[in-house]
Amino acid sequence: MSLFWLFLIILAIALVGYVLGRARALSSAGGERSALHSLPSYYGANVAMKAAVPAFLLLVIWLLAQPFYVNSEVSGLIPDTEIAEGSSRDLVLAEVRRAARGLENAVRSGAMTEEFASNARADISDVTTRLKEAGQIVTSEISQPILIAAQRYRSLSSIGNFYMSIAVILIAIGGALWGLRETKAEFRARNTVELGMRAILVGAASIAILTTIGIVLSLVFNTAEFFRIYPASDFFFGLTWAPSFSGRGGTSELGIIPLLWGTFYISFVALAVAVPIGLFAAIYLAEYASSRVRSTAKPLLEILAGIPTIVYGLFALLTVGPLLVSVFGDNGIGIMKAGTSVMTAGLVMGVMLIPFVSSLSDDIINAVPQAMRDGSYGLGATKSETVKQVILPAALPGIVGAVLLAASRAIGETMIVVLGAGAAARLSLNPFEAMTTVTAKIVSQLTGDADFASPVALVAFALGMTLFVVTLGLNIVALYIVRKYREQYD
């Protein structure tokens, strides 16, 4: 039974439960609505909830757990001799899964009968040809142990799916019956549904948090793996970034310092552009602009924030880069060789961050109480005096927080760097030279065809982890400052 049908069946049980629960509640009160503790729909919802929620939970858990069980069962069927030099058990298992899926599809499309597909003594080359004819890609000829493992995989999976369907449907029906049994006039259905709602919301929140933890853990494990094969001190203090993708004896030098330097240099240029412009724009919008100007200019500014960063990247590559070259290049001042440079990427990233800084600062400036402004105006201060001496000092912590948040975005930005700053890892002070950042290098390390277990690929996780720690630190400081500032006027 496919998942889709199982899904529909659970929903149907829940729906029927709803209708029955509602009817039962009404009849238990003798049709007298006022005799019920809650509205009739709450009794229905209680039954539907008890039918659907545990069933879906079981479904999800089963779907997650079954592959583990099947994999470990099947893995025992593969003799060590099947694992070729340079390969691993995981790769062979993947081959088994492919074969099993091939058999499944072949049976479904009619290229094989069910008996043929599950016949353990079937001729290997015959199976392979039939699979190939059925359009199921098989890399090479299937070996006997792999075929047996694949057949075992299929049968285990289908048995698992069968029991899963039964269990889930039973749970759904059981839940519905339980809900129906509870349904009496004095049952507090409303409170129970409220509890259920709460549980569902808590569940959603925990999924968000758990995935974050999962992401961090996956980074941590791969990072640890990297540091096992590459010394951490060379990574953190190495001044050269020279990965060698070819296996031909070249050793990689994977020092993060040039990448961090590029990251911070570009972010610094970006902030130097975005902070003054964004802040002044925010001051204009919050303090000077009439409400008409404000209501058109603010959304316009925020449109900038909606532009995908790849578009900014194109802008850097096609417009800003050539423009800078024409001024600072060989025909001009002569300190810029190509369009890709720290300056190009930094300027464009700055433009990208302007709306971010301005809309955060605008909110913060607006949060300064009107009474502060009145007090200052009442003493005969002008607008700019009031802004400079009362509003900005009062809003300063919040603005610092906004700047730090902008900084952590700049550090995490990738597309603009790839297109605007080039790919050369370099330690240089000249902002018109090409450099690259941590994020851009993560992309290039993982998109190469290097083996996933080699240091040149694994270094991406160490880079990602470093970046994660840096931006996390920035965000924590920023949030701390912003929160502290909020309390000031409460």
Place this chain on the structure above:
Amino acid sequence: MNEMPKFEQATEMTESKISAKKVQVYYGDTHAIKDVDIEIQPRSVTAFIGPSGCGKSTFLRTLNRMNDTIDICRVQGSIKIDGEDIYDPKVDPVQLRAKVGMVFQKPNPFPKSIYDNVAYGPRIHGLARNKAQLDDIVSSSLQKAGLWDEVKDRLSEPGTGMSGGQQQRLCIARAIAVSPEVILMDEPCSALDPIATAKIEELIDELRANYTIVIVTHSMQQAARVSQRTAFFHLGVLVEEGSTDNIFTNPEDKRTQDYITGRFG
């Protein structure tokens, strides 16, 4: 508890400090102040009373053009201070506000030190030539506001860290520091407890010797205690204006009588 001193009433009439004629104020299409004529005497306390929403604050704010900061607000008619029309295009509202100071309903010290709060106005207007002069202005303003003894040892502490009553007196000191001629107060005691209120009322009575004071209040007793003249507003109209004694003992208008006897508002 309510044994507040009743300050003696000065009744002699002199040349008026502020003279408003046919003042209209609109917020967009709302006609908030209608045809108000009033003369305000120098070196005396004038109280504005009236039910909520009748336009007391609005009218008070026209006297130092604080309404300019509200986009949709328009003022018509003439308001003269010392015979000079304050709505004349030649008049700089910023200069005007140095001359007509304001104290607000909720104490609103800046998030700066006590010293910097008081020094704010003098610094902006360049009233002190050096640090010593500025120190003088700050200490004399704090003395006039009756706050000096309480804060002289903690001038560098933030103004927001004081009690509500102290904050309000700090705001009065801040207004005094730019040597205004007129001080407008919009319900200055409504956020304060009775003891702090009594202190501010005493202070207002002392300040009367040097400043022209206009105070908006919801408390009839307060108006009676601190003011020499009282103006009663109702629905944007100035119903009655006269010496405080007369208004409270012998009001001419039925609406005034109803209000001060607590029949509405």
